[in-house]
Amino acid sequence: MNRKNLLLIPMVLGTFFVLSAQETKVYTHENKAYQDALALYNNQQYQAAQTIFETVKANTKDQETEANSAYYAANAAIRLNQRGADKMMEDFVERYPTSTKRNSAFLDVADYYFETGKYPYALKWYKKVDESSMAYSDRERFNFNNGYALYASKRPQEAERYLNKVSTSQKYGSQAKYYLGYIAYEQDDYDQATARFDQITDQDVLNEKLSYYQADLNFKLGKFEEAIAMAKKQLPKSNRQEVSELNKIIGESYFNLEQYAAAIPYLEEYKGKRGKWSNTDYYLLGYSHYKQGDYENAIQQFNKIIGGNNNVSQNAYYHLAECYLKLNRKPEALNAFRNASQMDFSPEIQKDAFLNYARLSYEVGNAYEPVPQVLTQYLETYPKDAHQLEIQELLVDSYITSKNFEGAMQLLEENKNYASKETYQKVAFYRGVELFIDGDYEAASERFSKSLRSAENKGFEARALYWKAESAYRLNRFEEALADFVKLQSLPAARSMPEYQELDYNLGYCYFKLKDYNNAISYFKNVVNSNALDEQRKNDGYLRLGDSYFVTSKYQLAMKAYDESSKMNGPERDYAAFQKTLSSGFLGNNSAKIEGLNEFLRRYPSSTLRDDALFELGNSLIKNGQESEGLRTYDRLVSEYSQSKFAPRGMLRQGLVHYNASRNQQALDKLKEVVQKYPNTPEAKQAVATAKLVYVDEGRVSEYAAWARNLDFVEVTDAELDNASFESADRKYVEGKTDAAIRGYEDYLKEFPNGLHAQNANFSLAQLYFSKGEKDKALPKYQAVANSGNGEYTEQALTRVCEIYVEKQDYKSAIPYLKQLESSADIVENRTFAQSNLMKGYYGQEDYRQTIAYAEKVLKAPKIDDRIKSDAQIMIARSAIATNNEALAKTAYQDVKKIATGELAAEAWYYDAYFKNQEQDFEGSNVAVQKLAKDYSAYKQWGGKGLVIMAKNFYNLGDAFQATYILESVISNFAEFDEIVAEAKGELTVIKAKQAESNSSVDPNGN
Secondary structure, three states: OOHHHHHHOOOOOOOOOOOOOOHHHHHOOOOHHHHHHHHHHHOOOHHHHHHHHHHHHHHOOOHHHHHHHHHHHHHHHHHOOOOOHHHHHHHHHHHOOOOOOHHHHHHHHHHHHHHOOOHHHHHHHHOOOOHHHOOHHHHHHHHHHHHHHHHHOOOHHHHHHHHHHOOOOOOOHHHHHHHHHHHHHHOOOHHHHHHHHHOOOOHHHHHHHHHHHHHHHHHHOOOHHHHHHHHHHHHHHOOHHHHHHHHHHHHHHHHHOOOHHHHHHHHHHOOOEOOEEOHHHHHHHHHHHHHOOOHHHHHHHHOOOOOOOOHHHHHHHHHHHHHHHHOOOHHHHHHHHHHHHOOOOOHHHHHHHHHHHHHHHHHHOOOOOOHHHHHHHHHHHOOOOOOHHHHHHHHHHHHHHOOOHHHHHHHHHHOHHHOOHHHHHHHHHHHHHHHHHOOOHHHHHHHHHHHHHOOOOHHHHHHHHHHHHHHHHHOOOHHHHHHHHHHHHOOHHHHHOHHHHHHHHHHHHHHHHOOOHHHHHHHHHHHHHOOOOOHHHHHHHHHHHHHHHHHOOOHHHHHHHHHHHHHOOOOOHHHHHHHHHHHHHHOOOHHHHHHHHHHHHHHOOOOOOHHHHHHHHHHHHHHOOOHHHHHHHHHHHHHHOOOOOHHHHHHHHHHHHHHHOOOHHHHHHHHHHHHHHOOOOHHHHHHHHHHHHHHHHHOOHHHHHHHHHOOOOOOHHHHHHHHHHHHHHHHHHHOOOHHHHHHHHHHHHHHOOOOOOHHHHHHHHHHHHHHOOOHHHHHHHHHHHHOOOOOOOHHHHHHHHHHHHHHOOOHHHHHHHHHHHHHHOOOHHHHHHHHHHHHHHHHHOOOHHHHHHHHHHHHHOOOOOHHHHHHHHHHHHHHHHHOOOHHHHHHHHHHHHHHOOHHHHHHHHHHHHHHHHHOOOHHHHHHHHHHHHHHOOOOHHHHHHHHHHHHHHHHHOOOHHHHHHHHHHHHHHOOOOHHHHHHHHHHHHHHHHHHOOOEOOOOOOOO
C-alpha cells in the first residue's frame, strides 16, 4: 500500500450551516409559501423547496423576499446537481448586488462542494468570496477548507498559505499541522515534517495517523532504532497493508544497522506494492542472506533482479557473482560479474567485476565474446593495473586453450614480452598440427618451420621436425621429407616423443616413394619386427616390404612378406593374396599362379582387384595353352566389369589371340568391338593398328581405309606428325619446362583433337594447369580423360574432376562423376572419397535416405581416418534431425562427439546439450554448453544456439537472472544470426512477462 495515499482521507470538518444571521426575520415572514419552502429546504427536500421558491420569487412584491427566494432556489439546484445550477447562482449575484446573502452565497456553495469532495468546484467558489466582509467564525473554516481543497487538488504550496493561517486554531490547528507536516513529508523535508507532527496535541490524530508516519520519518532521517521502536508499537494497531509497510520499515532499519539476521524475518513479511516486490526489495533480502553466509538463499533473491541498471543492480549482480563463486558455480558467476562490470555506478565494483570476469572467461570459457578479446580489453582499460602480468599470461594461454593458435602467434609476434620463446615455439607447433589435420600441408610446414626457429624446448623441436617432414611427404616432396626424418634420428629428444615409434615406418615410405627399394626394405623390416607399432602399421609394413621385394624381382621374399600380411587378416588381405599369386607367376610357376588366381576369385568375391585377377588369369591360361578357357575368362571380365580399365585390354587380347591363331575374321570382329565400345582409349587405338595388320594380311586395305576414315579418334594419314608433335611437348614436360610443355600440349590438341596421344596430352595438360592453381582450365581437360573410357589415367582424372567440383560445392555437377568414380576406382581411398562426397552431395539436395546410405558405406570402408568418420556420422545425425528421427540423431551425435574436432565437435556438443534439455537434465545440458563455450568458442553460431539452450535450462532451474541475462547477451552479441536472435527474443519476452507478475521493476512487455 502507498504510504502517501493514507493521508488523502480528510479529517472531520466543521459542521456546515445553511442558515444566515437574518433567518429570524424569515420565520416571521407574512408569506406562508416562503416559510413552507424554507422548511422543506432545511429538511433537505430540495426539489419541492425549489419549486415553491421559484413561485414566490415570481409573485412577491417584496424585493428582499424575491432576492432570498432566488438565493435558495439556486442553492437547491446546486444540491440537486442540476445543469445550469452554477449559472443560477451567478445570475442571483448579478441581479441582486445589494443582497445581504451575496457573500454567503459564494461561501455556502463552496462549502457544499467541499463537503461533497468536489474540491476543484469548491476552489472556484472560494475564489469569489470577499474575505474582508466575512465573519470571524467563517474565516477559520474558509482558510482550512480552502487550504485542504488546494492540497487535495495537488497544489501544496498554495495550500500551505491557507493552512498556516489556522495552524494555531483551537478547532483546526491539529488538522492543519498534520497536513502541513505531510506536505513537508511529501517534499522530503523530513525535519520540517517532524517539527509539524511534534506540534500536534490532538490525541485522536496522533493515535490514528502519526505513529506509522513518524516511524517512516525516523527511518528516512536515519534514526533507525527510533523507527524500529515506533513501527513495532504500531504493528498491533495496523491493518494488513500497513503491517506490510511497517515490516519493511523494521527490516530495512535493521539492515541499515547491519543487523542482518534480525532484518530477514521482517523483510520476508513485506508483501510488496500491490503484491509485487521491486529489485531493491530482492536486493535487501538477498544481501542479508549473503552477509549471513547463506549463499543459496542469497542467490534465490539476487537472481530475481532482472533488467536492473542502477547502483542497486550493480551491487546485487556483484554479490550474486560472489555467491556463485562460493558455491563453485563458475559459469553462473561469470555472467553476474560480466553484468556488474558493464555498469559504472561504482568504478571500484566495475573494475573488480571486470577482473573476475576476465579470470573466469579464461578458466571456464566464454560464449559471448572471445576470451582473448576480454583479456585484451581489460589490459587496455586498466593499463597500469597491478594484475597486468597475470592477465598477460592468461591472454597468451587463452589463445592456446581456445585453440586459436594463429591468434596467439600474431599476439606474440607483436608483443614479444608477453611470453617466452618457448611459448611461441609451442604455439607455432600446435598451429602447424591444426593446419596439417585440415589438410593445408603447405601452411602447416611454414608454421613448423617457425616453431623450429624458436627451438628452446628440445621435445617440441623434435616433434615440429617430425610433422614438418610429414607435411613435405604429403606434398610429394619426398627428398625434403627424407632429409628431415633422417635429421630427426640424430636428435636425442626425439626418442621420448610418441611419434618416434613411427619413424622407421615413415623412412621406409620415403625411400619407397623415391624408388630406393633397398633402403625401403631395411626400414620396413624394422617396422614388421617392432613391438611398439600397432597391428595396422605392421600389416602395412609387410605389404610395402613385399612390394619392395616384388619390384626388385625378389619374388620368394615378396611371397613370404605377403603371406605374413595375409595371416594378420588386415583390410588389404586380398591385395596380399593377389600379389603373392603374381609372384608365383614371375617365379615361372604358371600353374601355381592359375590355381592361386582361381582361389583368389573364390575367396574375395567383393574385392576391388577381381578385374585385375580375371585379366591376369586370362593371360596365364593363354600362356599355359588353355586358349578356350582363357578366352572365356576374358569374356567374363568384360561381362562383369565392363567399366574396368582391364575390359578393353581383355577384348584386345582376345583379338590378338584370334589373330595369332590365324582366325582373322574373329580377330577383326573382336578388334572392331574394342573400337566400338571403348573409343579414344589406348586399347582402341592399338586395336585399329592391329586391325590394319589383319586387313593387310587379308589384302583388304581399301576396306580398312573406308572403316578407319569413319573413326573420329584416329588420323590415319597423319600418324607420324601426330607422334612427333606429342613427343615434342612430352619432352618439355619431362625436362620440367612447364610453360613450354603447356604450349606444346595445347598446340598438339589443337592440331590433333582426336589424335593417338590425345588422352595422354589432355591428362598432362590438366596436371600442369592444376599445379599452377588454374583449376578452371584443368577441369575440361580432366573431363576429356574421364569421359574417354577406361584408360591409364581415367581414375586419376575422375578424382580430379570430383575434387574441383566438390571444392566449388557444385555437387549437382559432381554427383555423376562421383558415382562413376565409386564404381570404377581401383584405389580404395578414391572410392571412399567418392562415397563421402556423394553423401555430402545428397545431403545438400535433401535426399536424406541416400545421405544415410552413403554415410554407412563410408563407415564400413577400411582405413578411414577420424575426420572422414566424423563427417559420415554428422551426415547421419543431420539427416536424422531433418527427418525428425531424434533417437538416431542422438546416437549419431554421441559417436561424432567421441572423435570429431573443430566445428563438427561444436555441433555435436550443442546437440548433446539439446537432447539433455529435452530430457529435462538441465544441469547436464549446462555442462555441455559450457564445454562448447570453453573449447569451441571460435564457432560462434553453435555457441549462440547453445546459450539459448542454457537460458532455458536456468529458467527451469529457477534462476531468472541467468536466464534473462544470457538471452539479453545473445540478442546484443549475436546480431548476425537472425534466427538465434529471434528465438532469444521470444524466450525473453515470455520470461519477463512471467517475472513481471511478482517483480514491479520488470517491464511486462519484455523491454
